Amino acid sequence: MHNTEETSPTHYDAILLAGFGGPEGQDDVIPFLRNVTRGRGIPEERLEEVATHYRHFGGVSPINDHNRQLKAALEAELERRGIDLPVLWGNRNWAPYLGEALEEAESRGFRSLIAIATSAYSSYSSCRQYREDLWGALESSGTHGTITIDKVRQFFDHPGFVTPFIDGVDEAITVCEADFGAAALSDDVEVLFATHSIPTADAERSGPRDVDFGHGGAYAAQHNAVAEVVMLAVEQRRAERASTAEPLAPVPWQLVYQSRSGAPSTPWLEPDINDAIAELPAAGRRRVIVVPLGFVSDHMEVMWDLDNEARETAEQSGLSMIRVATPGTNRDYVSGLVDLVLERRDGTPVAERPAMTALGPWFDVCRPACCENARLGFKPALAGIAP
Secondary structure (H helix, E strand, C coil): CCCCCCCCCCCCCCCEEEEEECEECCCCCHHHHHHHHCCCCCCHHHHHHHHHHCCCCECCCCCHHHHHHHHHHHHHHHHHHHHCCECCCCEEECEEHHHHHHHHHHHHCCCCEEECCCCCCCCHHHHHHHHHHHHHHHHCCCCCCCCEEEEEECCEEEHHHHHHHHHHHHHHHHHHHHHHCHHHHHHHHHEEEECCCHHHHHHHCCCCCCCCCCCCCCHHHHHHHHHHHHHHHHHHHHHCCCCCCCCCCCCEEEEEEECCCCCCCEEEEEEHHHHHHCCHHCCCCEEEEEEECCCCCCHHHHHHHHHHHHHHHHHCCCCCECCCCCCCCCHHHHHHHHHHHHHHHCCCHHCCCCCCCCCCCCCCCCCCCCCCCCCCCCCCCCCCCCC
């Protein structure tokens, strides 16, 4: 499954930070949601329902500010290392759009870009749709044929992405050890790794078609593999802290899903985080640790669905809750993203590329039909063996 064809050094003129985008005022909310759901037939009343989440925060999603901060952090890390690569920024669903970033690239004389998508895992919405929108941006900006764009590999198990979660879960576990005692954690505490739910049909088609990842496709397999790595690392730290020679029972964990937005008749990945939380008291749990494993920053799905709805469910269930931070601009994460760029620039052999699960390192060039969306059909997409 690992690639062998993208290991020749490649010159790049600049980095393109490809974001999701988000509204920055009340008047932006509905137009933004129409952009996100275009072609899916989502009724206006459903958009209005989701809009209340944004209006709760003044109509402003934090995601654009997060990308401004990430862009600045990348620039600082590149400067620290003495790497002359400007960073451009464009979004899929709101200004500044990808096409605007490509127009800027053309005006500055940049012809070869390496893209970093703010999404770590494999699925239609988290990978292929970025690749399709990058292709579309080349067309809409009139730069197709003059600008080329490569894309860093999916980085779900890169140490730069995973290490902040290990540190965050370990910090939360340390707090729980102080509150409940180390020996009681396996009874009192459960860790829920949360990610965005997607339609089951999309999940089953995530990843390359020549590999059987089991239920949930590559999307679920990648999340489960990373969660396992996180918990193994945390349990090792717990053992090193323990003052007893007796082995500690591991803290239970599970992968859960959030932010479902489809029709009730359409199967989506489960269990929902709120359903999972509601079941914890029956198992004797007193606290839940929520880890936003599927997210790179604290954007709306984290602020509303976890910090608001999930926390409310925990309180109603008589549980205290700790929510672990996303990578954001964590130095390990930012440094890891730069490493991914240099990996492509320098043509690092696959055997020398870091990966913390047996699934990686993921490939640079996506296979035919990778992350297909059966409902929408195929659109041209860059960074693939075939569009």
